Amino acid sequence: MAEEKLSFQAEVSKLLDIVVHSLYSNKEIFLRELISNASDACDKLRYAGLTQPEILSGNGEFRIVITPDKVARTLSVSDNGIGMNRADLVENLGTIARSGTSNFLSQLTGDARKDVSLIGQFGVGFYSAFMVAERVEVISRKAGEEQGWRWESDGQGEFTVAEEPSAERGTRIVLHMREGDTEFLEGYRLRHIVKTYSDHIGLPVFLVEDGKEDAVNSASALWTRPKSEISKEQYTEFYHHVAHAFDEPWLTLHYKAEGAIEYTGLLYIPGQKPLDIFHPDRKQHVKLYVKRVYITDDCAELLPPYLRFVRGVVDSQDLPLNISREMLQHNPVLAKIRAGLVKRVLGELKKKAEDAEGGYGGFWDTFGAVLKEGLYEDFERRDEILDLCRFRTTGSDEPISLASYLERMKEGQDAIYFITGDEIGALKKSPQLEGFIAKGVEVLLLTDPIDEFWPNAIGKYREKAFQSAAQGAADLSSVKAPEGGEDKRPEPLEGDELAALLAAFKLALGEQVKDVRGSERLTESPVCLVADEGDVGMHLERLLRQHQQVEKRAPRILEVNPRHSLIRRLAAEAKREGAADRLADAAWLLFDQARIVEGEVLPDPASFARRLSLMLERGV
Ligand code: ADP
Ligand code: MG
Numbered sequence: 001m002a003e004e005k006l007s008f009q010a011e012v013s014k015l016l017d018i019v020v021h022s023l024y025s026n027k028e029i030f031l032r033e034l035i036s037n038a039s040d041a042c043d044k045l046r047y048a049g050l051t052q053p054e055i056l057s058g059n060g061e062f063r064i065v066i067t068p069d070k071v072a073r074t075l076s077v078s079d080n081g082i083g084m085n086r087a088d089l090v091e092n093l094g095t096i097a098r099s100g101t102s103n104f105l106s107q108l109t110g111d112a113r114k115d116v117s118l119i120g121q122f123g124v125g126f127y128s129a130f131m132v133a134e135r136v137e138v139i140s141r142k143a144g145e146e147q148g149w150r151w152e153s154d155g156q157g158e159f160t161v162a163e164e165p166s167a168e169r170g171t172r173i174v175l176h177m178r179e180g181d182t183e184f185l186e187g188y189r190l191r192h193i194v195k196t197y198s199d200h201i202g203l204p205v206f207l208v209e210d211g212k213e214d215a216v217n218s219a220s221a222l223w224t225r226p227k228s229e230i231s232k233e234q235y236t237e238f239y240h241h242v243a244h245a246f247d248e249p250w251l252t253l254h255y256k257a258e259g260a261i262e263y264t265g266l267l268y269i270p271g272q273k274p275l276d277i278f279h280p281d282r283k284q285h286v287k288l289y290v291k292r293v294y295i296t297d298d299c300a301e302l303l304p305p306y307l308r309f310v311r312g313v314v315d316s317q318d319l320p321l322n323i324s325r326e327m328l329q330h331n332p333v334l335a336k337i338r339a340g341l342v343k344r345v346l347g348e349l350k351k352k353a354e355d356a357e358g359g360y361g362g363f364w365d366t367f368g369a370v371l372k373e374g375l376y377e378d379f380e381r382r383d384e385i386l387d388l389c390r391f392r393t394t395g396s397d398e399p400i401s402l403a404s405y406l407e408r409m410k411e412g413q414d415a416i417y418f419i420t421g422d423e424i425g426a427l428k429k430s431p432q433l434e435g436f437i438a439k440g441v442e443v444l445l446l447t448d449p450i451d452e453f454w455p456n457a458i459g460k461y462r463e464k465a466f467q468s469a470a471q472g473a474a475d476l477s478s479v480k481a482p483e484g485g486e487d488k489r490p491e492p493l494e495g496d497e498l499a500a501l502l503a504a505f506k507l508a509l510g511e512q513v514k515d516v517r518g519s520e521r522l523t524e525s526p527v528c529l530v531a532d533e534g535d536v537g538m539h540l541e542r543l544l545r546q547h548q549q550v551e552k553r554a555p556r557i558l559e560v561n562p563r564h565s566l567i568r569r570l571a572a573e574a575k576r577e578g579a580a581d582r583l584a585d586a587a588w589l590l591f592d593q594a595r596i597v598e599g600e601v602l603p604d605p606a607s608f609a610r611r612l613s614l615m616l617e618r619g620v
Helices: 010-021 031-051 085-092 101-107 110-120 125-131 179-185 188-200 231-243 332-354 360-371 379-388 403-408 423-430 429-439 454-458 495-512 537-544 567-576 582-600 607-619
Strands: 004-005 065-069 074-079 134-139 146-154 158-163 172-177 207-208 212-215 249-257 263-270 286-290 291-298 313-314 391-393 396-400 415-420 443-446 464-468 513-518 527-530 554-559
Touching: 004 085, 004 607, 010 101, 010 125, 010 146, 031 065, 031 125, 031 172, 031 188, 031 231, 065 179, 065 188, 085 110, 085 134, 085 146, 085 158, 125 134, 172 179, 179 188, 188 207, 188 231, 207 403, 207 513, 231 249, 231 263, 231 313, 249 332, 249 360, 263 332, 263 360, 263 464, 332 360, 332 379, 360 396, 379 403, 391 403, 403 415, 415 429, 423 443, 429 443, 429 527, 495 513, 495 554, 495 567, 554 582, 567 582, 582 607
Parallel strands: 065 207, 286 313, 415 443, 415 464, 513 554
Antiparallel strands: 004 158, 065 074, 074 172, 134 146, 134 172, 146 158, 207 212, 249 263, 263 313, 286 291, 391 396, 391 443, 527 554
């Protein structure tokens, strides 16, 4: 087959353009990326060889070889791993399949400096070769196949693929270095880079100098070494490799479980939110090894979805080496490992949460919404997870624990109040909260989608029920007013005056509301909407509507503030003859206004505008 010319996927071109033109200060990381890929490729072939030994064709001594050539100005990095065929080359080196890519690219600003720091977080893997090379050749032959291939590109929008009869099993990457980047052909420099970034790789990396091969790294998998012999930098480098991440890990947890089940865990919690954390496939990202042999990075049984932010490796002594991915489902050994991992991770989070210097607040901001999923996914550990949760409240901009909430409860208060919405600022202004704020009763402000589900599923925390402040009746009468603050509000309307007004409103609004009633919830606002006990909450209904999950709107209860001067005047109006039309207009205006405050879209904005103009006209 003759040479074929193909175009990079648009996203790759965009990325390459930034990589090539940015003045990336840390160019040397290209070598880490190529070694990391080579090591992954060897891991994959080692695993395939467990069930199909013939695929190794007698060459199972995995290795990576780095060869600089100052005369030709090339640097080659080769491995004898799984290799790539034509389709693999086109797919893997011509597109970006990673989830979160388009999200990432949409954040790029065109400002070189900002974009480089973004790339630092995202990582460009193989494409980082173009930071130092003006041309890159990839010569590869896939294990078990006869035909080899050559991929070649200058990173300018196109690449070529052609047959390459001389290719050996595995992959050789040849970098034709840019004139300014010849430092990467110096032996001492390469040695230093490998030591710094790739010492933890579990297979030997050789450097060829003056025709001699010399092993440069320690070549023992990092997690098998004793903790005392591993530096913080080495832990971080391994995190970068195993998590394909570029930030500093927030938490590093390295331990050996001994006893009935033996395994080693080297786990990390990232410092920054990975781009795909809310991607619907919710993959977990801890790699499974058995006796140091890589098995899979896609083992859903290893950790529950609510811990999917954890990265790292687990190496088991007890699973059989030739275990297939299918056999991992419902495996009792794996179930025990999973229970152990969950216990360790939650235990470590607890320690961090109790340590004022531990930076738990930052962790919570980044991953709290994910961890909270455990509140209804993991029934057994619900209380443990609740203790780890933090909440912003009407009384605290700093997230607090439920234990502190309980300590701050008012005398006579017997529920944990919460309200759900899209955004803290808007939530704080909710009319439903006015009465709570006046009485000094703290309300949890919940803004994650998951918050719509767990409070009802859980019911109680240490004997106190969770109760929505925007749903059902709010009985705050048993709560004492704050010290020295006797009720300074105006007297409420008389019972029958109020009843007449409520009746007039009900008549006007008909089926649109479930009820109209007087409220103790309000201080400033004349009206607000609440959901009836047992109905879908208002915020949840809006979320469901946005996702086309429901179409109907459940009728709400309109609550009226019997102490508000507008309500008093409307009540006086209600006594007069022939006021029905004006009262109906007022009822609709107040109802629509309450819906706007809720963030609802008015079903009939034209009528709202007409009534408002009419009222204004009467006023002036
Ligand atoms: P990542 O390693 O995060 O997947 P890269 O850009 O580093 O992203 O690599 C893209 C893909 O190209 C890899 O996932 C792998 O499938 C393939 N690849 C890269 N280098 C090699 C190699 N040396 N041997 C086999 N496949 C490779
Ligand atoms: Mg890579």
